[in-house]
Amino acid sequence: MKVFDVIPGQFFRILTGKNRNVYVEILLSLRKAFKNELYIEKDNLVNMFAECLEDLMIPVDIEAELEEAESDMSDMNIGEPQSITWSAMAHLILRRLRDTHWIEVEYKQRSYDEIVTIPPYSVSMIEFLHSITQENTQAYKSYAFNTYSSLKTVLSDDSEDYLYTALESAYMNCNLLLDSLKILLNNIRRFHQILNNSIAANDILKDHFEGYQILVNERIFHPLVTKDSVLRFKIPIMTMIDKIRSNEELRKRIVSLGLRERQYNDPESGMEELAQKLYEIYDTFEGIDRLMQEIQSKNTAYTKASIDKMIYLLNYDQSVKTKLADILMKYYDLDEDKKEVVSSAVNLFRQCCIDERSLYCRSSRKIRSIEPPEKIKIAKTEYPEKDLDDFLKSVQSLYSHKQIEDYMKREFGDRMVVHSHELSITDDKSFVLMLLASMKSGEKRTFYDVEFLEGYVEKEGYQYPKMRFIRKVEDTNDKPLD
Known part of the structure; x- marks a missing residue:
């Protein structure tokens, strides 16, 4: 079945017009009503839309809305656009949602009260819009553990009635795991950009602590290498898949349950589909090492790039001379209006000088020669590459990995846990070392992990997040399961 065999042709029209931002908020309020009410009464929904419109800080283009709705104002009896009330606007929006088939209006059983129902495709699209706005609350689910648990249920002796359901759950969680890993890899690339x-x-x-640490490191990357370590469950899952493959009687019972639930057309096609799903699960976990190594490599590269760029910016010349040079370098690429603004603000003008000949001799125009220019030999300085290497080494040595590690070892002492407010922050160097140490969390070569807490610490004129530095210990829980 094709997409537009299910979704009406005018369905996306409200999301492409001038009031698309308003309609997104209206749809999210419709979602709230769908979640809270068994029956959505039309009058109550109109009141909810009116309150939403009144609370929005987004201006509504009423004339464009009436034009899009192809409605006559006199037919709706709502007056001039300037005098339309929130309630009338809510009625108009509900009508647009009905005409574009986002909602359907019907009468309640044994009553003349109108209720609003939402078609399944509308529910799916509204949930999708809601998920986009919830990026900061999305967390990684234990997909590897769920796959392992479902396959273990398939092989248990007391789960005869749930064989098909358990296998489908394992297949679904395997696909969600693969999607989650790819999303994680793309997220790291996005933060790198x-x-x-x-x-x-x-x-x-700000991007590192409020964005990357929360959305990527804490919610997805950290669970993947600790409590839901993919590599920890890899071998047990592949072993259980081999057992299911070799047990033909078990596979027949799974297909029989699938036929009972009308998921397969016949036993032969059911066995083929089951074999395909088992192969996909096995193939996913067999090749997952390469994907995990790519994620680890990207995570390390992002952390290193963050530290390197922050060191560069901290040592970058921020004097007026440098900023003026940046303005002049970018001036050529500006359009005429922006050039006019810069010229009027900075008073740029041409420099000239007067000498003893300027008052008597007219300057002669130079005619460009057609002869090719002579080659100019540029004298090479002695050992230029060595000087450049020495300069880079001197900059990198200011905040090298060894400097950061030595600083944290001094702060830890014999303790296993150190809080950020306990660190000795006395100058800019110790402040930068502390920040760089927190950004190295998750690297294999560090001897500690970092846990970010709520709130900030203000100490000696510096402000930084509340954190807890925890010394790493050998964790026996990461060993593969039998």
Whole structure:
């Protein structure tokens, strides 16, 4: 079945017009009503839409809305656009939702009260819109553990009635795991691009601690390498798949349950589909090492790039001379209006000088020669590459990995846990070392992990997140399961 065999042709029209931002908020309020009410009464929904419109800080283009709705104002008896009330606007929006088939209006059984129902495709689209707005609350689910548990249920002796359900759950969680890993990899790339566009050290710190640490590191990456370690469950899952493959009687019972639930057309096609799903699960976990190594490599590269760029920006010349040079370098690429603004603000003008000949001799125009220019030999300085290497080494030595590790060892002492408010922050160097130490969380070569807490610490004129530095210990829980 094709998409537009299910979804009406005018369905996406409300999301492409001038009031699309308003309609997104209206649909999210419709979702709230769908979640809370068994029957959505039309009058109550109109009141909810009116309250939503009144609370929105987004201006509503009423004339465009009436034009899109192809309605006559006199037919709706709502007056001029300037005098339309929130209630009338809510009625108009509900009518648009009905005409574009986002909702359906019907009468309640044994009553003349109108109720609003939402078709399944509308529910799916509204949930999709809601999920986009909830990026900051999305967390990684234990997909590897769920796959392992479902396959274990298939092989248990007391789950005869749930064989098909358990196998389908394992297949679904395996696909969700693969999607989650790919999303994680793309997220790291996205933050890497944001890092490339950052022009201030404060922007890097904000994107790292408030964005990357929360959305990527804490919610997805950290669970993948600790409590739901994919590599921990890899071998047990592959072993259980081999057992199911070799047990033909078990596979027949699974297909029989699938036929009973009308998931298969016949036993032969059911056995083929089951074999395909088992192969996909096995193949996913067999090749998952390469994907995990790519994620680890990208995570390490992002952390290193963040530290390197922050060190560069901290040592970058921020004098007026440098900023003026940046303005002049970018001036040529501006359009005429922006050039006019810059010229009027900075008073750029041409420099000239007067000498003893300027008052008497007219300057002669130079005619460009057609002869090719002579080759100019540029004298090479002695040992230029060595000087450059020495300069880079001197900059990198300021905040090298060894400097950061030595600083944290001094702060830890014999303790297993150190809080950020306990660290000795006395100058800019110790402050930067502390920040760089927190950004190295998750690297294999560090001897500690970092747990970010709520709130900030203000100490000696510096402000930084509340954190807990925990010394790593050998964790026996990461050993593969039998």
